[in-house]
Amino acid sequence: MRLTRSGDYAVRCLLYLALDPGRGVVARKEIAEVMNIPAQYLGKVAQTLAKAGLIGIRQGARGGYELARTAGEISLLQVVEAVDGEIFLNDCLHQLDICERRPVCAVHRVWGRARKQLRDMLGGISLAALVEEESRTAGKVCGECPATRGQTLEGKGE
Amino acid sequence: MRLTRSGDYAVRCLLYLALDPGRGVVARKEIAEVMNIPAQYLGKVAQTLAKAGLIGIRQGARGGYELARTAGEISLLQVVEAVDGEIFLNDCLHQLDICERRPVCAVHRVWGRARKQLRDMLGGISLAALVEEESRTAGKVCGECPATRGQTLEGKGE
DNA sequence: ACATATCGGACACGATTTGTCCTATATCGG
DNA sequence: CCGATATAGGACAAATCGTGTCCGATATGT
Numbered sequence: 621m622r623l624t625r626s627g628d629y630a631v632r633c634l635l636y637l638a639l640d641p642g643r644g645v646v647a648r649k650e651i652a653e654v655m656n657i658p659a660q661y662l663g664k665v666a667q668t669l670a671k672a673g674l675i676g677i678r679q680g681a682r683g684g685y686e687l688a689r690t691a692g693e694i695s696l697l698q699v700v701e702a703v704d705g706e707i708f709l710n711d712c713l714h715q716l717d718i719c720e721r722r723p724v725c726a727v728h729r730v731w732g733r734a735r736k737q738l739r740d741m742l743g744g745i746s747l748a749a750l751v752e753e754e755s756r757t758a759g760k761v762c763g764e765c766p767a768t769r770g771q772t773l774e775g776k777g778e
Numbered sequence: 779m780r781l782t783r784s785g786d787y788a789v790r791c792l793l794y795l796a797l798d799p800g801r802g803v804v805a806r807k808e809i810a811e812v813m814n815i816p817a818q819y820l821g822k823v824a825q826t827l828a829k830a831g832l833i834g835i836r837q838g839a840r841g842g843y844e845l846a847r848t849a850g851e852i853s854l855l856q857v858v859e860a861v862d863g864e865i866f867l868n869d870c871l872h873q874l875d876i877c878e879r880r881p882v883c884a885v886h887r888v889w890g891r892a893r894k895q896l897r898d899m900l901g902g903i904s905l906a907a908l909v910e911e912e913s914r915t916a917g918k919v920c921g922e923c924p925a926t927r928g929q930t931l932e933g934k935g936e
Numbered sequence: 937a938c939a940t941a942t943c944g945g946a947c948a949c950g951a952t953t954t955g956t957c958c959t960a961t962a963t964c965g966g
Numbered sequence: 967c968c969g970a971t972a973t974a975g976g977a978c979a980a981a982t983c984g985t986g987t988c989c990g991a992t993a994t995g996t
Contacts, residue, residue, distance in 0.1 A: 678962090737899060
């Protein structure tokens, strides 16, 4: 599993929508500009997000996107998996025909455990939590990543 | 991050070598056949593993591969990262130019945490542990996944 | 020397990712 | 109802990546 650019865009887009909940429909163009996403491409991503029930789309003049649920009800996992597909670290866990010994294979059990751990973590984090944490620390939401310049530092994990 | 086929091959190969430690050099051809890996391709993977210091390679007649350390000293993480590169779930954490706000970005912190959790888990599992667990449950090592036909067991799902 | 076996570069091929372009369609405002 | 606006959705393009093969060069054991 790798968070693709599409997945990144999806997170940015939803995070932006989660910023002020009462706002209603937001134009794709605005989201694209602020969040530094190719507008057309965002259209594709948005369609996927809509199919997954994460956003609502209004067409036509004054159209755009809005959250289909509250920011507290949308987890990072849902966003990522909606766009990038279900998370499988290992193809063996995914394509049944690749491996016949799944049930008794220690390696598979390890990957299965790792997968569950990862999905649990991402599933436990809502957009609301992200927005809140962000506002506590920096006052700005990420997703702006490439947009906001000037704060370079060396990052690690944790 | 996704465990590629190369990564899978690497795990199979090392697991096979870990099976009986006293054996010395094992021919690539043998490994490839038993573990169902394209022999030439295994050559490429093996070179990478050698560079990472995980296996030793003997060229020439009666050449082949052997573990460079004991099976207890090689973790799954080392194997995977040697072949597939260091695990980064998110490009943002990886390519510095993509995102300037890493240190203060909540999303990045989440991915960073997830990454650490995953690497810690994989880092805590040695080849020896895998071999041992495997022999306890089924008596055969995985990696043979596609190789061992007719042994398809169901149930016992974790 | 000869047979054996890996090295390592070149190349092929398909899948995936990341976009763009264009036409159709839906919606709002007057 | 008309026209401006904005997204839908299919086609297409380019780049990258993963997987694998082929082949001459090189190293090693007998």
